[in-house]
Amino acid sequence: MYNCRKKCRKRNGILDILNNIKNNAIEHPNRIAIIDQENSLTYEELETKSNHLASYLKQEFGCDNTPIVVFGHKSPFMLICFLACVKSGHSYCPIDISTPKPRVESILHTIENPIVLAVEELECNINDIKVVNRITIEKVIDSKMNEITEECRVAGEDIFYIIFTSGSTGQPKGVQITANCLNHYLEWSIHLGNDYDKKKGKVFLNQAPFSFDLSVMDLYTSFACGGTLWCLNKETQVSYAKLMESLGQSQVSVWVSTPSFADICLTDNKFNQDLMPDLELFLFCGEILTNQTVKRLKERFPKAIIVNTYGPTESTVAVTEVIVTEELNEAESPLPVGRSRTGTWIEIRKPDGTLAQENEKGEIILIGDTVSCGYYRKPDLTEKAFFKCNKNGVEYRGYRTGDKGYLKQGMLYYCGRIDLQIKLHGYRIELEDIEWNMQKLSDISNVVVLPNEKDGKVKSLTAFVSYRKEVDQPFKVSQQIKKQLKEFLPDYMIPKKIIFLDQIPLTNNGKADRKALEGMM
Known part of the structure; x- marks a missing residue:
């Protein structure tokens, strides 16, 4: 370097x-x-x-x-x-x-x-x-x-x-x-x-x-x-x-x-x-x-x-x-997000706080010299998310990200937000897992999957899809997509409804706008 x-x-x-x-x-x-x-x-x-x-x-x-x-x-x-x-x-x-x-x-x-x-x-x-x-x-x-x-x-x-x-x-x-x-x-x-x-x-x-x-x-x-x-x-x-x-x-x-x-x-x-x-x-x-x-x-x-x-x-x-x-x-699919920079240590922690093994999913914990000193005038939130620890005899700040991931041969793989995990018909489902698999289909350029809730329970899933081809018959194309998804996903993870959009709306930050999509359901 x-x-x-x-x-x-x-x-x-x-x-x-x-x-x-x-x-x-x-x-x-x-x-x-x-x-x-x-x-x-x-x-x-x-x-x-x-x-x-x-x-x-x-x-x-x-x-x-x-x-x-x-x-x-x-x-x-x-x-x-x-x-x-x-x-x-x-x-x-x-x-x-x-x-x-x-x-x-x-x-x-x-x-x-x-x-x-x-x-x-x-x-x-x-x-x-x-x-x-x-x-x-x-x-x-x-x-x-x-x-x-x-x-x-x-x-x-x-x-x-x-x-x-x-x-x-x-x-x-x-x-x-x-x-x-x-x-x-x-x-x-x-x-x-x-x-x-x-x-x-x-x-x-x-x-x-x-x-x-x-x-x-x-x-x-x-x-x-x-x-x-x-x-x-x-x-x-x-x-x-x-x-x-x-x-x-x-x-x-x-x-x-x-x-x-x-x-x-x-x-x-x-x-x-x-x-x-x-x-x-x-x-x-x-x-x-x-x-x-x-x-x-x-x-x-x-x-x-x-x-x-x-x-x-x-x-x-x-x-x-x-x-x-x-x-x-x-x-690799999904793609890794890479190895940590010098000055940063990555740990994967299981729900009980113990270290996960190689390839085992858990919460991504970051420790190092670029970790924030906390949230402004929010000591309760700071105490919950941040901590201090020693690495090589030096004290560093650490941060509990709330993200899921795993390490393989020193490479980090991101697996979505812990708070984007839902339960449908007794099955625990990661919405981003469905999105990753739907994007394996060559004609799908972008996709966001949202849960449909009623009385506090998730009843079904809706996928918003940006499609590369013109969709003249939405129902027919939806059925084709669902059939293709069976190669990658179990039936309970396949969205019940697929809505086609010219493009997925973005927030001002350039990320998929999930709240805007909720208004289209």
Whole structure:
């Protein structure tokens, strides 16, 4: 593996992302750091403008690591705000404009007396909120305010960012990621799939909103490599014509997205190596990467490397990797999610807490130097999910993921969420198990299986299918699919009803939107 000690700027022995950005501004001042459909920023502009805003934030709000909410979408102003927060000694909490108003208010209520940098107009009914609007932000970043000193900035075990994820109670919970967690992650991510030298100065694709932790993979890996971040806004992503036009102009070398977003792109025949001749690397995270998706990408982009990764928000984006070759894609179904990064240990625990054997399924437990320090102002949830333990004489944090999986020869295989397990007619069924097997059928490009409940009991299963062929006779095609599924599944696991859709709806994060599908049942 390439040694980045001389190439990547380090501080206290580990990569330091703020130092990297500063040196990119010195060495490549005119290189574009980020570009969206309307605006762009050079590294020099990003460094200077974020310093001015950081000085303002310190002057107005001190530097005590209290979180500052950044509200907006894919604007370069968002990144100026992120960096200004951490340079002034504050963690930042991104909220995308697509977030429903009640959820925004719930997050603001959790933070208490929140400070908000509103890149877009914010409407909410929370008292004691301090809003710095876009007009003020623009005035400050173009001012000649005093430079901010490095002593103020977030470092070590200070919280760098807080990303709110869905909670089982219906209330979002804020995952706190420290500066050390992020920097340890980046030391690994700059080598994902290919060496740092091959990523240096290249264009990275940003698909996910900044309020989703997948964006950390493209945003900060790009900055660590002195690259350019090409942002796809929401409007572009919902239009095939605009999406293909943007991808064709992007010169993207490193693709970062959920597999579902790649599946959507694959429905357009223009999505291939001719459209994106510079594309060298696919990095996938956030959900299951299927064999069919890999096969189609290999056909369209024969020169590109495809990497599968796994990791929850609580472990700083991802902690495993595997390059999916044609040989691996032929040999393994479902695909493995890879081996753990240096600094991470994976254990599989049975329900009684004991270690599972090789190939035995259990809960995936993650231990290492990128594990979150817990949920913001949720000590009860933190105590339930997180713990501390020693590895090689060093204390690390651990996290109980709630995911099922098993290890085979050091490789992790993900088997779905424990909470996506249901009971039907006395049989315990994993919904993702059915989905994996349905995707073995060549004409099914994507599928989501949901339970039909009545009086608190599951009565049957419904499969929502994105089909590659035109479906003129849904009943007949459904019967054919059910007949084919009998080769892989017992009768009780075969969905009673199959609904055909042009494409599976996605959440703002690029994952299958199960709640939207529930409304179609």
